[in-house]
Amino acid sequence: MRAFAINKICLKDLSFEQAIDATARGGFHGITPWYDDVSHLSPSEARRLIADSGLTVSGFCNCGLYALKGKDGRRAAIDEAKRNIEYAAELGASSIVTVVGGLLPASKSLDEARDFAFDCLAETLEFARTTPVTLALEALHPMYTPDWSVVTSLATANDWCDRLGAGIGLAVDSYHTWWDPSVYAEIEKAGKKGRIATYHISDWLVPTNHILLDRGMPGEGIIDLAEFDTKVQSAGYDGPIEVEIFSERLWKLDPDQFLADLMKRCQSTYSG
Ligand code: ZN
Numbered sequence: 001m002r003a004f005a006i007n008k009i010c011l012k013d014l015s016f017e018q019a020i021d022a023t024a025r026g027g028f029h030g031i032t033p034w035y036d037d038v039s040h041l042s043p044s045e046a047r048r049l050i051a052d053s054g055l056t057v058s059g060f061c062n063c064g065l066y067a068l069k070g071k072d073g074r075r076a077a078i079d080e081a082k083r084n085i086e087y088a089a090e091l092g093a094s095s096i097v098t099v100v101g102g103l104l105p106a107s108k109s110l111d112e113a114r115d116f117a118f119d120c121l122a123e124t125l126e127f128a129r130t131t132p133v134t135l136a137l138e139a140l141h142p143m144y145t146p147d148w149s150v151v152t153s154l155a156t157a158n159d160w161c162d163r164l165g166a167g168i169g170l171a172v173d174s175y176h177t178w179w180d181p182s183v184y185a186e187i188e189k190a191g192k193k194g195r196i197a198t199y200h201i202s203d204w205l206v207p208t209n210h211i212l213l214d215r216g217m218p219g220e221g222i223i224d225l226a227e228f229d230t231k232v233q234s235a236g237y238d239g240p241i242e243v244e245i246f247s248e249r250l251w252k253l254d255p256d257q258f259l260a261d262l263m264k265r266c267q268s269t270y271s272g
Pocket of ligand 1: 138236
C-alpha cells in the first residue's frame with residue numbers, strides 16, 4: 001500500500017487544526033503545512049497536534065521567492081527562508097519545498113534573475129546544512145517563470161543541485177514537469193543521486209482555466225500519473241505521494257466528500 005499525504009493547500013479554507021482532523025479522517029498518512037497555517041503555534045505544539053491525530057509530517061512549505069521584493073529585499077527574503085527552515089526542523093519535517101522566485105521587479109533579464117536566485121539559494125543552503133532539513137528545489141511549469149520560478153525543468157534543477165552540493169534535493173511535481181520530453185531521464189538521474197526529497201501530484205485539466213488555481217485530482221486530467229509514478233518509484237523514491245492541488249473549484253466542496261473522492265482516485269491510480 002502506498003502512503004498518501006495531503007498538502008494543506010488542498011484544504012485552503014480550513015484551519016490547520018481542522019485540516020489535520022479531516023486528513024486523518026480521510027485515511028491519509030501525512031500532512032504538509034505551510035508556514036502561515038502554523039505560525040500561531042510553536043513548532044512543538046504543531047508537531048504534537050499532528051502526532052496526536054495519527055498523521056506524520058510529510059514536508060513543509062516553503063522558502064525562496066527571492067526576487068519578490070527585488071534586490072533590496074534579498075536580506076529579508078533569506079532571513080524569512082531561514083526562519084521557515086528552522087520551523088521545519090523543529091516540526092520534524094525532513095525537507096522544505098524551495099521555489100526560487102521569478103524575474104526581478106522592473107527587469108526583463110532572465111540571466112540576472114537566475115544569477116540572483118542561485119546566489120540567494122546558495123546562501124540559504126549554507127544555513128540549511130546546519131539543520132537536518134533538506135531543501136527540496138521545485139521546478140515549476142515554464143508559465144510560472146515571471147512570478148514564481150526561473151527554474152522550470154528538472155534538468156535545470158538537477159544542474160543546480162550538482163553545482164550546490166550536499167543538503168539540496170528535488171521536489172518532483174507531476175503538474176509542473178509532465179510535459180517535458182526529458183522528465184523521466186531527469187527523474188532517473190535524480191534517483192541515482194538519491195535526491196528526490198519529496199513528490200507532489202495533481203492532474204492537468206483541459207482546458208486549464210487558471211494556470212495556478214485550476215489543477216485537478218488524479219484522473220480528472222491528461223497526465224499519465226500511473227506511468228509518472230512508475231518512473232519515480234523506479235528511481236528509488238519510497239516516500240509518500242503528496243497530493244498538492246490548488247483549485248478554486250475543489251476548495252468549494254465539502255472537505256470530507258472531497259477527501260473521500262480524492263482517496264478513491266489515489267488508490268485506483270496508484271494501485272499498481
Ligand atoms: Zn509542488
